[in-house]
Amino acid sequence: MNKELEHNFVELLEANQNIVHKICRLYTNDRDSHNDLFQEVTIQLWRAYPKFRGDSKFSTWMYRVALNTAITLYRKSKRRVKTQDFEGVSFKISAEDYDDTIEEQLKLMYAAVKNLNDIDKALVFLYLEDKNYREISETLGISEVNARVKMNRIKGKLRTILNP
Missing domain, CATH: 1.10.1740.10 (RNA polymerase sigma factor, region 2, helix turn helix motif)
Incomplete structure (x- = not known):
């Protein structure tokens, strides 16, 4: 090279x-x-x-x-x-x-996200990085509509995990 x-x-x-x-x-x-x-x-x-x-x-x-x-x-x-x-x-x-001592809320969020499957984790990560649904869909190789639907379902899962 x-x-x-x-x-x-x-x-x-x-x-x-x-x-x-x-x-x-x-x-x-x-x-x-x-x-x-x-x-x-x-x-x-x-x-x-x-x-x-x-x-x-x-x-x-x-x-x-x-x-x-x-x-x-x-x-x-x-x-x-x-x-x-x-x-x-x-x-x-x-x-x-890389500082591992982060606010308690962030730790709870990461713990909740770790309960998701691999693709859902990736989608949440990109969403939290302020990527738009077009960029998310390109990165994950799914349609924009699928990314939106999946994200709405994931938000529900995370609410359930964080607020039992």
Whole structure:
């Protein structure tokens, strides 16, 4: 790979790494698993980056790759994430500190969201990221109408979980 491609990837990843951290938080329960999943998502993004055509925003593409990686690994290993060596790549990404001490309401919301199935988790995540239904549907590969209907049903489920 050429240095310009590598440089562009690192810049985009550093600018958007919170997306990956948030997805990792949804699909893991501890810091080690979080870091392992972050690494695996980064590897998958790096492998797929040369094929990124720019048809959508980088962040939308990144959501899709990160969510697919998280869901695939979650299903395969039931919360045990395997990592791969990252040999042959010479860049280093400076990770931001990720603070696990968040308000009690946010913890309750994450706990409630973890009770949802994989696709519903992804939909809620994108919704909470203020993505519109068009972007949600593109990222998840479902119709806009389906995304709206699913979101309304999920809101009901979350209300039931949070307010028994």
